[in-house]
Amino acid sequence: MSQKEITNRDVAERLAFMARLLEIAGEDRHKVQAYERAARQVERLTLPVAGLDEEELTRIPGIGNRIAGQIREIARTGSFAELNDLQAAIPGSLIALLDVSGVGPRTLHLLWKRLGVLTLDDLEQAVKGRRLRKLPGFGAKKEGTIAKGIQQFRRMPDRxxxxxxxxxxxxxxxxxxxxxxxxxxxxxxxxxxxxxxxxxxxxxxxxxxxxxxxxxxxxxxxxxxxxxxxxxxxxxxxxxxxxxxxxxxxxxxxxxxxxxxxxxxxxxxxxxxxxxxxxxxxxxxxxxxxxxxxxxxxxxxxxxxRHALPDLVDLGDVRGDLHAHTTASDGRQSLEDVAEAGDARGYEYIVITDHSSRVSPEALAKQQSAIERTNRRHTCQLLAGSEVDIRSDGTLGYPNRILADLDLVIASVHSGFGQDQDVVTRRILTAMENEHVDIIGHPTGRLLGRRPPYAVDLPRVVAHAAETGTALEINSSPHRLDLEDIYIWHAKKKGVRLAAGTDAHRTGEFANMKNGIMLARRGWCAPDDIVNTLSLSGLLEWRS
The missing domain is CATH 3.30.210.10 (DNA polymerase, thumb domain)
Structure with missing residues (x-):
């Protein structure tokens, strides 16, 4: 038994949480940005910040004496006094509203100070009374988004x-x-x-x-x-x-x-x-x-x-990460940052999978050239991929001529969540029939505590994946953890390969691979069941 080690991610989350609370409290934007900047810097570092003293911490760009002292406090106690005091000053019921889709810290500040919202019931009454649309920057559309967020939040299990x-x-x-x-x-x-x-x-x-x-x-x-x-x-x-x-x-x-x-x-x-x-x-x-x-x-x-338990996959079997985003779409990390993170983890490869909706074909071609240049400086090789939208009409975000030139393609549903089960399912089945699609990303689209799964017939998806040879992602983000272990188990039984990917938007999130492997183990997966236990040459051969 051992005490939980304070990781860079733990420190970054505490600093980022401080930034959100400062926004809720209406503090100066520069102060908020200082904590956001420090959180990003800590996430990018491969050196454990919990082991640094204050002088060493202040040498990190974006970290001054005050925040350096607070990082040392986090390393000792798991939090810091100013964060604890601010959290105590803001009603807990108000902070909990951050989990309602459509409600961010700045929105929450206005709801609190202008409308007196403190609880979910308060927020629901304000929506019903159409009072939100009277706030600056609000309108009927945002009010409707928050109304849906409230409904989803109320349906979430008490876990x-x-x-x-x-x-x-x-x-x-x-x-x-x-x-x-x-x-x-x-x-x-x-x-x-x-x-x-x-x-x-x-x-x-x-x-x-x-x-x-x-x-x-x-x-x-x-x-x-x-x-x-x-x-x-x-x-x-x-x-x-x-x-x-x-x-x-x-x-x-x-x-x-x-x-x-x-x-x-x-x-x-x-x-x-x-x-x-x-x-x-x-x-x-x-x-x-x-x-x-x-x-x-x-x-x-x-x-x-009978001493016949399966040989379960272990984190040490993983050779690379199949799902990562950069500043080219909605990530907070550069190609260089990703390659450095891969080197630090001893990976052979990381696949760059920026969103097709945010990267034009021309920008994608430039990224491929940049990947080639970056790879010359690193042991971990970046692969040119994409997370391609499965659109509401079933078409993909890029034409086949673009997809054919990529090392790996993840196809994911990012829109049309309200469509009925048969429509959503057929969209995914059609994507799997495309010869260039290798993996179906986060197959249920859920965000734990924020958004329920869209209606999808997973047994049909698993059966079709077995027919087409398409892998299903085990999304390792702690906010998704998608697929559930029971469907991983069914997929394994059908001979479907699983692909563990972190969906990393920041370098600190590559550590989430442990979550995907944890789910794979719950689904009784052996190393051979997981695509990214393959070597780089094995992965490229599998993809072809």
Whole structure:
């Protein structure tokens, strides 16, 4: 068990959150931009900023003494005092409205100060009363967009996204001793959303229980205290799904033991057998150790009893990233930035997939030339690709003559979300029939906590992908995590290849590859099931 390491992404997210709160509060735009600029700089760095002192931090362009001090504070505690004070001064119900589609920080400032909006109900009443269109820069169209955002927000399940859970865990990490806790539950199993945060700790309950309760108040978190000698079964019981634990309990009972968080109780003598690790528990029951991502009662226990579990893909198997955006479309990174990030990660390749809607054919040709020049300076080779729109009428964003000249093509739905299921599905099926389309991007189009999936018949999509040889993306952005593991599992069974891509718009987002591999593992994928475990030559051969 280990304390969560403070990464550059963690630091950048805290600084970016500060910028959003300053906008909500109506602070000076220059101050807002200073935090935005610092967040971007931190994301681009490959050197961990948490290990730098203040003098070293101030040498980074865009980071002055004040923000350098705050970065050091984030490295120590996971946050910083000025951010905590500002967050306390702005109603939490107001901050939560940032998750409503169409509502940004500046919009929220106007809603708060001009209309007195504090809650979702307040916002809904203001929309119904047509009061938003009276604000400067607003109109009926924006009012309608926010109305739809409210409807979508209300339909969202009452579950946390992984970033929301990680924000809570960052606070927990400031209290728990290093090496004395593990995050369990659905978060550890790699679920896309989390109902409740489960934490198992061997820390002193008397010393920390009240402080932990204060940190996790209102966040559906459950802290389980145990001692090191009983940690194996405590962690096992806190991690597995209900179905998994029920089936494992049956297996234990068949062997003459009752499974409890404290250990295995001998059914005849009542003797308690304790275990320091989960591996010891599985071994005691004559089973192979089951990875957390598989603990869903989908047949993994039977395979573990036969020592026949699948060889799951691991992050170390990944040779490159198949989905990245640059400043040519809506990214915040240059080609040079991407290549440097690839070098730092030891990648063989990263595919540049800027949006067809934002890059003209002429600009795309110039980008291809720029990619060739950039590749001369780097070990990680950039490939010329595109994320091509699947338009509402089913046509693609570029003609075939343009697509044929690219190294890799992702086709994605970015419009017409309100079309009925058959229409959306046929749009995707038609795209797969194009010989130049290699991957279907984020197949359901969902944004967790913000936008539900569009209506699409995924079994039809999976079946057609098997026929056409098209890969389906596992979008690794923590805001998408698209496909769900059950469809990954179905795709694997049908022989469909999966493509893990980060959809990175900033260099810090390449680290999100771990999310895609986590989902692939939940879908029982082996290395050969994932396109980007191929070498560069293997990828180009697969594409052809």
């Amino acid at each position: 946390m996204t992984r970033p929301q859970a990680e924000a809570v865990l960052a606070k927990v990490a400031t209290l728990l001793p290093d090496g004395q806790y593990t995050v369990a539950g659905s978060y550890r199993r790699g679920a896309a959303t989390v109902g409740e945060i489960e934490i198992v700790t061997t820390a002193d309950q008397a010393a920390l229980a009240d402080r932990l309760a204060a940190v996790t108040d209102g966040t559906r978190a459950n802290v389980r205290f145990t001692d090191p000698a009983r940690c194996g079964t405590a962690l096992l019981c806190a991690t597995g799904s209900a179905g998994f634990l029920e089936r494992l309990g049956e297996v234990a009972l068949a062997e003459g033991y009752r499974l409890t968080p404290d250990g295995l109780v001998d059914a005849s003598s009542g003797r308690l057998h304790t275990f320091r690790s989960e591996e010891e528990v599985f071994s005691f029951l004559g089973m192979a150790a089951i990875p957390p991502e598989l603990r869903e009662n989908r047949g993994e226990i039977e395979l573990a009893r």
